[in-house]
Amino acid sequence: MAILRPAGDYDRSYRQDKRYIRKPWQWVILFASIGVVATCPYWGTPYIITTANRIGYTIIAVQGLNILTGYTGQISLGQAAFMLVGGYVSTLVVTHLGLSMFLALPIAAVGAGIVGLIFGLPSLRVKGFYLAMATLAAQFIIPWLTKHTFPEFLGGTEGRIATPVPQIGSFLFNEPARFIYITLGVLIITTFIAANITRTRLGRAFVAIRDNDLAAELLGVNLFGYKLRAFFIAAMYAGLAGALKAHYQRAIGTEFGYSLTESIVLLGMLVVGGLGTNIGPFLGATFIIVMQDVSNVVGSNFAAIMPHEMTARLLTSFRPIFFGLILMFFLIFEPRGLAHRWQLFKAAWRLRPFSH
């Protein structure tokens, strides 16, 4: 279905037709939302500020996955492993080469991108379920390598090394209320790039591969080249997200949640938010992270009223069960995700007070 626009809302040029933001009030909303996040250190509680950071870098990882899975249709279960690579690259570059974190970020992105490219190679031969299995390899090989090779650099079996606090001059980004500006800045850039990719040649080639790879190939899209590009970009996004997370947590390593579970949660966020939409990663990451926190609170309250022996088990299992239920709910009732709900809501709002 075409997205309905109000009568009288025409584009006067093709250039205008391509814009995401067409109206002054849309600019107002965009800047207002950025403003709300940017000022959260002044009005937010510590919980809000830390959560904003977590959501911010998670969105970036999901945006990358969205380009690969949502737009190009290639399933990947390795996104968290590529985050791990990004976190390590950035940490090592800052620690050993003494570069600024702001230079280390793009290096981490490229480093993770190259690793992603390698694990994307099977996409030449296999699709769907089998590709998912192949990318799963990243999730085993990369963490294993970080634990068992170069222990003096990567932290060995301890599974962690310290990551320096970013700074500009003598200004340290040493607390969430300061770090949020880095997270927000990177997020704005990644969003801008993702939005442009999806409205230009590259993005159309990606969707062509997703929707009909045979037709795409016979109409000039080099399947392998473009699948690899998608893997590269997705892993770059993961690398950025991982680097941000590492500098935020001031440590990197397998201890800090870069496991298969994490990759699956990222995929879940994408499904919940809406595959192949630019708003999806925002909605999905925010929704799932908030829900996880809610489930932690509910879980511990629930555990408190249960017999003592069950408490520990309840506490650890409540969260994954909750996540699983949410995912199942969306897959059954709204496979197009929150983004689709959002579209319906906007359409309904425009037609108010007439619902039909």
Added chain:
Amino acid sequence: MSDAVQLSVENVHLAFGGTQALFDVSFNVCERELLAIIGPNGAGKTSMLNCINSFYRPDKGRIVFKGNDLARLPSHRVAYLGIARTFQNIALYTGMSVLNNLMAARHVHMKYGMLAGALYFGRASKEEVEHRIVVEEIIDFLEIEHIRKAVVGALPYGLRKRVELGRALALEPELLLLDEPMAGMNLEEKEDMARFILDIHELQGTTILLIEHDMGLVMDIAERVIVLDFGIKIAEGTPDEIKNNPKVIQAYLGEEFGAIPTDMGSE
């Protein structure tokens, strides 16, 4: 139609396990020609197009397009030479709008790189507009302005067939391969489609290689016809010659089920 050969198919053999899909097939397609391939079900027509697209590699033989040996090229490179294609079972990008389906086929003509696109900077934005203009002309030509923003997955069959033709045109091909563009359409839709095909052929001088089962239509619009049966070329000639060719009549009457063209040889 001129005499210059644009595409030459030379002794092509193709087998799938035990089935011989194509056996020693040879023919030429001249520049600006409208050539039809007909034949009963399973005769190897689609396989022939797939060979031209270099999607299937012939076991023996060559296919040469403007001096290029197609079997040596990967499929996507064939598109760059100016060969576009529609499919027997519509193969559109179902999640995209009509407009984006056509824009996606401009892929081979777009010059700006990944980085310019990602930043939507300089050339990218300018080129997008230029290509949009080309695509809009095709949309006008095919009379699908009203659905340009519609997602193709939701369109009725006849329109999807038309959009698929539009997508092939957006590649600005020199050789257009049409695999049963009118299959499953009602009479009115067929007439529209026939008109579009003739217009493309006459106004733009595109070479067209057409597979079609509707014999009446083929005889009306094709300049020359090739008949395949069980992977073998059994006849080649003008529509009139084909109509009266005993081998062709035999091939069609010999078919057990349906598909006996009632209007063969009438007129």
